[in-house]
Amino acid sequence: MLNRAQRLRERGIEPRLEVILVGDDPASAIYVRNKEKDCAECGILGNTRRLPANTRQDELLALIAALNGDPGVHGILIQQPFPPGLDTFTITGAVDPNKDVDALHPENVGLIALDRPRFLPCTPAGVMALLDIAGIDLKGKHCVVVGRSHIVGKPMMQLLLARHATVTVCHSRTRDLGEVTRQADILVSAVGKLALITGDMVKPGAVVVDVAMNKNLEGKLAGDVVFSEAEPIASYITPVPGGVGPMTRAILMQNTILAAERRSI
């Protein structure tokens, strides 16, 4: 990535990511700081705009419009969750789709659904990268995704389908979650509930990918899966922290470089 950023610089283009953080959610503040570090490591100019929680929607939309119109800005990301009073659909839809490195603009969501992504959805693409690095074949495998959010669960389903997996998606109204997860050759959990997935919910030999980032009783980062129970049963399992999170961050950097490269053609 550093090489690609360097090549852009040699042509007078400084890849630039603008992150907007509204409010003072402590987890979001950490994620944004991590993005700043990642940008610095990848040769991207990362700039964070920190706005108060009472920022009005029209003020935020005006800032997004200004960044959309600035040719020096290649990527725009608005850190979620938003404080109450801000409409997610309106805000994500206001970002120029060619700068939407988080792949949440309706046009980019549609392109992902049509298997023609302009930008890869960061977390699901990070999961796919982990599976590929581990050499896990997806064709014909039964993948169970727990969670159906726009950011993780749904695009995860689409990327897995595009790779010819058979996909089941579970959510809060799924009856007998364990009954479904026990059928999974590949289980991806993206809920945000500590200890939701216990060892008896994992099929022996399954691949287990834990997307979630929860705080455990000691205040440390932990996933949805009870790692100590699932690890001896699974053929492959991702830890939290140190699993999906860093891959998500890498895909965001990749999308930003890609946006800059496209603008420079």
Ligand code: NAP
């Ligand atoms: P979200 O928008 O809150 O979605 C959670 C999903 O889990 C919803 O679809 C919900 O179902 C489902 N759910 C809730 N309780 C359930 C239960 N008991 N059984 C089955 N499904 C249940 O969360 P998100 O933004 O997708 O994030 C999910 C987790 O991933 C969080 O811990 C978040 O911090 C983490 N995350 C990690 C990364 C990373 O880089 N590692 C990136 C993004 C998010 P309904 O739709 O029915 O409500």
